[in-house]
Amino acid sequence: MIPLLVLLFCIIGLLMGWFSNFIITFFLNDKTEFKFERKCSHCGTKFSFKNTIPILSLFYRKCKVCQKNVSVRYTFVEILHEVSYLFVATTFIQQNLFMALLYMLTISVLIIIAVINYNAMSNYSFLVLLLLLIGLICLIVNQSGMQEHIAGFLLSSIIGICIFLASCTFKAGNILDFNNIKLFAICGLIVGWKSILFAYVLCLSLSILLLIVLKLLKSKKRNVYVSFISLFCISVIVSIFIGDIVLNAYLLLF
Numbered sequence: 249m250i251p252l253l254v255l256l257f258c259i260i261g262l263l264m265g266w267f268s269n270f271i272i273t274f275f276l277n278d279k280t281e282f283k284f285e286r287k288c289s290h291c292g293t294k295f296s297f298k299n300t301i302p303i304l305s306l307f308y309r310k311c312k313v314c315q316k317n318v319s320v321r322y323t324f325v326e327i328l329h330e331v332s333y334l335f336v337a338t339t340f341i342q343q344n345l346f347m348a349l350l351y352m353l354t355i356s357v358l359i360i361i362a363v364i365n366y367n368a369m370s371n372y373s374f375l376v377l378l379l380l381l382i383g384l385i386c387l388i389v390n391q392s393g394m395q396e397h398i399a400g401f402l403l404s405s406i407i408g409i410c411i412f413l414a415s416c417t418f419k420a421g422n423i424l425d426f427n428n429i430k431l432f433a434i435c436g437l438i439v440g441w442k443s444i445l446f447a448y449v450l451c452l453s454l455s456i457l458l459l460i461v462l463k464l465l466k467s468k469k470r471n472v473y474v475s476f477i478s479l480f481c482i483s484v485i486v487s488i489f490i491g492d493i494v495l496n497a498y499l500l501l502f
């Protein structure tokens with residue numbers, strides 16, 4: 249039964265990765281119209297079905313008309329979905345099937361927000377609302393861990409406000425807005441205080457690392473604040489898998 253469920257979750261992962269790409273395109277196109285099609289980002293030529301097959305599309309990236317390659321973003325989103333869903337399937341299925349499904353949905357929404365934000369488009373309030381709904385369902389489903397979720401919400405709100413104030417002080421306030429604080433708080437609600445604390449440590453470490461790498465490369469292309477929300481989303485996804493384990497191990501040291 250369990251191997252079958254894992255296989256089923258892997259197939260759902262592929263489909264969700266495929267579907268998420270259309271949602272990302274919809275958001276990046278200023279939410280004008282939702283279409284199940286993929287176009288060349290250089291000349292606008294519509295791609296055929298084989299160019300949209302999950303993961304395999306990596307080998308059909310070249311546009312027939314302009315001969316340029318399309319972004320690897322599509323494959324990246326699909327692989328991230330597949331790996332994350334596989335992790336959730338193997339980690340949570342035996343504990344709580346419904347929570348596993350909620351985590352999968354959370355991961356998909358976070359991947360979408362990460363990619364949208366990386367492309368410097370920050371109007372994703374609908375997705376934050378969807379995360380809030382998932383968070384509230386988590387509270388109902390996981391009543392034994394309710395305190396942990398509420399503590400996560402409060403802790404993440406406080407850290408979020410501190411980061412926002414710090415970003416204002418360092419004149420990066422135009423990148424972080426109230427929507428971001430809502431995102432921070434709701435992620436805390438979904439994953440609980442231990443995992444969200446781990447997510448912040450990971451996110452800040454990755455940001456500092458990115459800042460150093462950009463400094464070394466003398467790159468002026470992308471500033472670290474733009475990618476902060478994307479890094480945060482990825483950190484929350486990682487924290488879903490290992491946040492609790494790492495923090496419990498750390499607390500045992502004392």
Ligand SMILES: [Zn+2]
Nearest residue numbers: 288291311314
């Ligand atoms: Zn083209």
